[in-house]
Amino acid sequence: MQANGLGEVLHPLSNKVLLLDVHMSIPILTLASSSQTRQALLRNAAIPFEAVPARIDEISLRDSLVADGHTPRNVADALAEMKALRVRRPGLVLGCDQILSFGTEILGKPSSQENAIAQLSKLSAQRHKLHSAAVLVEDGKPIWRHVSDVTMVMRRASAPYIAEYVARNWDTIQHSAGAYTLEGEGARLFHQVQGDYFAVLGLPLLPLIDFLVTRGNLPS
Numbered sequence: 001m002q003a004n005g006l007g008e009v010l011h012p013l014s015n016k017v018l019l020l021d022v023h024m025s026i027p028i029l030t031l032a033s034s035s036q037t038r039q040a041l042l043r044n045a046a047i048p049f050e051a052v053p054a055r056i057d058e059i060s061l062r063d064s065l066v067a068d069g070h071t072p073r074n075v076a077d078a079l080a081e082m083k084a085l086r087v088r089r090p091g092l093v094l095g096c097d098q099i100l101s102f103g104t105e106i107l108g109k110p111s112s113q114e115n116a117i118a119q120l121s122k123l124s125a126q127r128h129k130l131h132s133a134a135v136l137v138e139d140g141k142p143i144w145r146h147v148s149d150v151t152m153v154m155r156r157a158s159a160p161y162i163a164e165y166v167a168r169n170w171d172t173i174q175h176s177a178g179a180y181t182l183e184g185e186g187a188r189l190f191h192q193v194q195g196d197y198f199a200v201l202g203l204p205l206l207p208l209i210d211f212l213v214t215r216g217n218l219p220s
């Protein structure tokens with residue numbers, strides 16, 4: 001960053017070094033995601049992006065990868081890559097996926113409030129893992145990938161509290177693998193989070209920033 005507040009940024013298309021007011025927003029990547037949480041994480045980190053949801057049949061792809069014996073973290077990695085490859089845009093395209101594994105089970109987003117109650121009751125007082133994958137593709141080829149594994153240690157939650165939590169937070173937790181949002185009231189469900197907070201929300205943000213800074217796409 002120069003004294004006049006200008007930062008040098010590598011333009012994703014021309015690869016020319018631009019002097020930019022860091023608040024200008026020429027996108028440095030395309031986010032292949034409909035996730036409002038992922039978009040907020042990039043926006044809050046002042047990483048200029050354009051969001052283009054990847055139209056893939058995630059559930060059936062996930063189920064076939066699991067049926068083929070892939071581990072949950074490899075499933076997350078493969079789905080993140082598929083999403084990034086699906087969105088055909090020049091420059092950097094970021095695909096993400098998050099898989100919740102509980103023992104040998106994989107839990108997705110809750111299909112209903114009843115399903116959310118059932119999921120949280122199953123996870124109560126137990127440990128589960130979140131595998132949060134991100135893959136960057138450039139001109140149709142993966143150039144970077146990262147999977148963050150987080151162990152979530154849940155406290156025992158009573159049935160009445162779980163029901164109240166779901167009813168109060170349904171508008172947000174319905175979009176979230178595991179039927180909780182850690183940054184909200186969901187924090188009250190946990191003893192410990194052993195891993196990266198951002199990865200819990202759905203994006204291994206710090207390893208991504210490391211790569212973008214090292215590569216010269218982000219001033220630091």
Ligand SMILES: Nc1nc2c(ncn2[C@H]2C[C@H](O)[C@@H](COP(=O)(O)OP(=O)(O)OP(=O)(O)O)O2)c(=O)[nH]1
Pocket residue numbers: 032033034035036037038053054058096097098099175176177180181182183186200201202
């Ligand atoms: N705000 C919030 N969101 C969470 C949390 N845990 C998981 N999520 C969200 C992030 C992702 O949007 C979603 C995981 O599902 P997916 O990886 O399939 O992504 P999603 O279908 O939402 O969007 P995408 O496939 O990227 O278009 O759950 C949390 O604690 N807080």
